[in-house]
Amino acid sequence: xxxxxxxxxxxxxxxxxxxxxxxxxxxxxxxxxxxxxxxxxxxxxxxxxxxxxxxxxxxxxxxxxxxxxxxxxxxxxxxxxxxxxxxxxxxxxxxxxxxxxxxxxxxxxxxxxxxxxxxxxxxxxxxxxxxxxxxxxxxxxxxxxxxxxxxxxxxxxxxxxxxxxxxxxxxxxxxxxxxxxxxxxxxxxxxxxxxxxxxxxxxxxxxxxxxxxxxxxxxxxxxxxxxxxxxxxxxxxxxxxxxxxxxxxxxxxxxxxxxxxxxxxxxxxxxxxxxxxxxxxxxxxxxxxxxxxxxxxxxxxxxxxxxxxxxxxxxxxxxxxxxxxxxxxxxxxxxxxxxxxxxxxxxxxxxxxxxxxxxxxxxxxxxxxxxxxx
Amino acid sequence: xxxxxxxxxxxxxxxxxxxxxxxxxxxxxxxxxxxxxxxxxxxxxxxxxxxxxxxxxxxxxxxxxxxxxxxxxxxxxxxxxxxxxxxxxxxxxxxxxxxxxxxxxxxxxxxxxxxxxxxxxxxxxxxxxxxxxxxxxxxxxxxxxxxxxxxxxxxxxxxxxxxxxxxxxxxxxxxxxxxxxxxxxxxxxxxxxxxxxxxxxxxxxxxxxxxxxxxxxxxxxxxxxxxxxxxxxxxxxxxxxxxxxxxxxxxxxxxxxxxxxxxxxxxxxxxxxxxxxxxxxxxxxxxxxxxxxxxxxxxxxxxxxxxxxxxxxxxxxxxxxxxxxxxxxxxxxxxxxxxxxxxxxxxxxxxxxxxxxxxxxxxxxxxxxxxxxx
Numbered sequence: 001x002x003x004x005x006x007x008x009x010x011x012x013x014x015x016x017x018x019x020x021x022x023x024x025x026x027x028x029x030x031x032x033x034x035x036x037x038x039x040x041x042x043x044x045x046x047x048x049x050x051x052x053x054x055x056x057x058x059x060x061x062x063x064x065x066x067x068x069x070x071x072x073x074x075x076x077x078x079x080x081x082x083x084x085x086x087x088x089x090x091x092x093x094x095x096x097x098x099x100x101x102x103x104x105x106x107x108x109x110x111x112x113x114x115x116x117x118x119x120x121x122x123x124x125x126x127x128x129x130x131x132x133x134x135x136x137x138x139x140x141x142x143x144x145x146x147x148x149x150x151x152x153x154x155x156x157x158x159x160x161x162x163x164x165x166x167x168x169x170x171x172x173x174x175x176x177x178x179x180x181x182x183x184x185x186x187x188x189x190x191x192x193x194x195x196x197x198x199x200x201x202x203x204x205x206x207x208x209x210x211x212x213x214x215x216x217x218x219x220x221x222x223x224x225x226x227x228x229x230x231x232x233x234x235x236x237x238x239x240x241x242x243x244x245x246x247x248x249x250x251x252x253x254x255x256x257x258x259x260x261x262x263x264x265x266x267x268x269x270x271x272x273x274x275x276x277x278x279x280x281x282x283x284x285x286x287x288x289x290x291x292x293x294x295x296x297x298x299x300x301x302x303x304x305x306x307x308x309x310x311x312x313x314x315x316x317x318x319x320x321x322x323x324x325x326x327x328x329x330x331x332x333x334x335x336x337x338x339x340x341x342x343x344x345x346x347x348x349x350x351x352x353x354x355x356x357x358x359x360x361x362x363x364x365x366x367x368x369x370x371x372x373x374x
Numbered sequence: 375x376x377x378x379x380x381x382x383x384x385x386x387x388x389x390x391x392x393x394x395x396x397x398x399x400x401x402x403x404x405x406x407x408x409x410x411x412x413x414x415x416x417x418x419x420x421x422x423x424x425x426x427x428x429x430x431x432x433x434x435x436x437x438x439x440x441x442x443x444x445x446x447x448x449x450x451x452x453x454x455x456x457x458x459x460x461x462x463x464x465x466x467x468x469x470x471x472x473x474x475x476x477x478x479x480x481x482x483x484x485x486x487x488x489x490x491x492x493x494x495x496x497x498x499x500x501x502x503x504x505x506x507x508x509x510x511x512x513x514x515x516x517x518x519x520x521x522x523x524x525x526x527x528x529x530x531x532x533x534x535x536x537x538x539x540x541x542x543x544x545x546x547x548x549x550x551x552x553x554x555x556x557x558x559x560x561x562x563x564x565x566x567x568x569x570x571x572x573x574x575x576x577x578x579x580x581x582x583x584x585x586x587x588x589x590x591x592x593x594x595x596x597x598x599x600x601x602x603x604x605x606x607x608x609x610x611x612x613x614x615x616x617x618x619x620x621x622x623x624x625x626x627x628x629x630x631x632x633x634x635x636x637x638x639x640x641x642x643x644x645x646x647x648x649x650x651x652x653x654x655x656x657x658x659x660x661x662x663x664x665x666x667x668x669x670x671x672x673x674x675x676x677x678x679x680x681x682x683x684x685x686x687x688x689x690x691x692x693x694x695x696x697x698x699x700x701x702x703x704x705x706x707x708x709x710x711x712x713x714x715x716x717x718x719x720x721x722x723x724x725x726x727x728x729x730x731x732x733x734x735x736x737x738x739x740x741x742x743x744x745x746x747x748x
Contacts, residue, residue: 004480010384013741042439046429046453048655055420055429057455057465065416067463069493077496079420079453079467081431089441091431093453095467095489097496106378108744111496113489115469119443122451122471122485127501129740164746280654281422364736366503367387370482372538 004373006366011128011355015362019355021132024171027347028143032319033086034346035144038271039316042085043342048280051273054080054094054341058290073100074109074231076290080341083119084349092116092345094130108164110134114348124366126352130344133351137343139168141270142226142249145335146176148318149268149325150247154223155181160215160235161228162187162196165251169226170196173249174204177224182208186218188233216241223247227254231292239264244330251337253292258306261334266325268313269295270337276309294336378747380740385502385729389736393729395506398545401721402517406693407460408720409518412645413690416459417716422654425647428454428468428715432664447474447606448483450664454715457493458723466490466719468504482538484508488722498740500726504718507725509542511717515644516600516623517546519709522692523642523699524621528597529555534589534609535602536561536570539625543600544570547623548578551598556582560592562607590615597621601628606663613638618704625711627666632680635708640699642687643669644711650683668710 011019020026037043046052057077059069069075081093096112103109112130117123146154154177159170162185174180183200187193193211200209212218219225219241227250229235236255237248248254261267269275275295278286284303287296301307315335317323325333355361385393394400411417420426431451433443443449455467470486477483486504491497520528528551533544536559548554557574561567567585574583586592593599593615601624603609610629611622622628635641643649649669652660658677661670675681689709691697699707729735 006481006485010738012739013745017745040439042442044431044433044442046431050431052429055426055453055455057418057420057424057457059418059457065414065459068416068418068459069457077455077457077465077467077491079429079455079469081429081451081453081469083431083433083443083451085439085442091451091471093451093467093469095453095455095469095491097465097491099494099496102495103747105495106743106747107380107495107497108747111380111491111498111740113498113501115487117451117469117471117485119471120473121476121479121481122473123481124485124487127487132745135746167746362738364384365386366485369480371387371391371506372509372541373477373480373482 004369006123007363008124008366009126009352009355010362010364011126011360013129013131015355015360016129016132016351019351019358019360021136021351024136024140024143024175027136027140028147028172028175030346030350031137031140031144031343034084034342035270035316036319037084037086038342039314039320039322044083045341046081047277049273049277051271051277052281053274053338054078074098080344082341082345084342084345088346088349089119090116090345090349091119092348094134094341094344114344116345116348116352128348133344133347135164135168137347138165138251138339139172141337142169142251143172143176145247145249145315146173146224148315149333149335150177150224151245153179155179156222158184158218158222158225160186160218160226161252162192163228166228167196167199169228169251170200173224173226174200180207184210184212184218184222186212186215224249227252231289234292242332244332246332248334250294250334253287253294253297258301262301262307262311264332266313266331266333267298267311268315268318268325268333268335270315271340272309272312272314274338274340275299293338294334295338378743380497381737382498382740383500383726383729384736384738385500385734387503387505389729389734390503390506390725393725393732393734395510395725398510398514398517398549401510401514402521402546402549404720404724405511405514405518405717408458408716409644409690410693411458411460412716413688413694413696418457419715420455421651423647423651425645425651426655427648427712428452448472454718456715456719458716458719462720462723463493464490464719464723465493466722468715468718488718490722490726502722507718507721509538511721512539512625512713513542513546515711516543516625517550519621519623519689520547520550520598522689523707523709524551524598525619527553529553530596532558532592532596532599534560534592534600535626536566537602540602541570541573543602543625544574547598547600548574554581558584558586558592558596560586560589601626608666616706618706620706622708624668624708627661627668627671632675636675636681636685638706640687640705640707641672641685642689642692642699642707642709644689645714646683646686646688648712648714649673667712668708669712
């Protein structure tokens, strides 16, 4: 950025794939770095306390104006900006629209784009398709969870939800769980479960992969359970189903008995400050169908006087060695994640660098010299 | 958006110019439409009450981490999303980085990009350079103010601040003030004032254009005064300088005597709900160096118990005929504007449509069929 001329790189979805966006092992490495930076504080997001997930445009349930979109499942637009430090030192913003009605149009539920920006000048460095970027970075976080929070000999994995995020998460968990022997898949929509089963079998021919008929079967006897269901599902997870030493990773919410959970389970999140920011952005109950994640459920429990935030551990503090995840081998852990723009900045920046090295993408010129440079 | 394939249009700064982004008369027409839609409520922005200006990433005054940007003049990133109804029916997000240190690099202080999205699918329709888009839509709003709030025989115009916004605003005011005879320009940096003088003289050879040495000279005897100064300037405007019937338009803040102003001046804004949203997003004093606009000054006056929001009029209500701007010919009006993403959506959409008609821009493919369409 030493000249008035500004160019940037456009990466469509195929470019992103060619540049390595589907490399889950590397993505888990990057997300580990991000979570360490979150623990040390070397980042800035938006909002009143610099920790916002992003800003949401949502539509009314009963629009008064002709043509105005009506609220519906997953219907929103969202902008997620962040600066990330460490070796990244770059800013960016993910911007997406989401609508369940996309599915019959053969479009993804959400269509996401990511901009990366020079942290000093603000000039765009890259504009990229962010569907796979988002799915992989979201999936990778439970992978970090398995690396740092699961018992090393975890053998049985239960997957609740086999959609886009459930699929990338399965990839991450299997990358991180070296001793895995068996995978159980539960999805309300059986063809989705079948697709994930075939995918895992083709990648891991030595694994036993089964589709199960109930949430209970998916959870019982599992060493690791992942929740990646839709907002409405909010699966009930009974305490009797949980094996000692179990790790539950969750990018969606779940229905847990509050008393048992607070008393007996270690509660770990990706960044508690992001959930605290929700207190300014939203109203109780914070955990709702539109935005269902465990961090928000924990906010509700605190709001209801059931516990204090002293129960909550940040995974970055575990990775950085500040806090121990487990006090005993049999401790059960719930690790809830909520998605943060710093993840997109990190993984986007890495893919952008790969693309530059490999000559992938379309170079676009913004201007030779800005019309108004004042 | 009837097929799984998604394409969108990229418009760089020259494309934007070729597609008409500098057509101020048309821009004032569009902004008039937007202000009417704001009055009727046919729009949604982000935030707790759907009226947020946007989400800001700002840096600490004393960063603890090596390499983290340090707070400075105009240093921030900002994402501004909105849906706009009416004949537009489109969503979008402006995303920019801003840093005064860009100037010696021959880059604009802010570098802005705009994405337009299908309101239903969320698919990107266009990605465009937004520097001129922003400057023109911001300038156009005082132009709307002159059309609807200035005395029809306004002859003398005073301009405080001749930078990027001051320049586009001058263009709008002169487009709207058909009877203008004289323009006075004041800027702390005299070459900037000279550039604007030459520009106005070449466009309007019959106008008398003078550079004045003080704020007082710019305001005294003027029928219309525009404030477009930097955040730090906050010019003091004495009540003795104000001619009866004066219209002050302001995209930046000003230092007005609260008692006199509240008692004697009509206070008009672009969208009071946007300023009310600031109550959740920021702390008192709301009008500060980082974000100085008159709507925030009015929030401070309400917070201090000096007045209530019953004093505040939305210009859209004036345009829609719900409210009268003036009670008497001699009433002085202050019209403060704060910038809103709905403006960017409207003007961006119009330029995008022009570009499509004229075959301007670079067509980019996102995907033939999304890798994950679930």
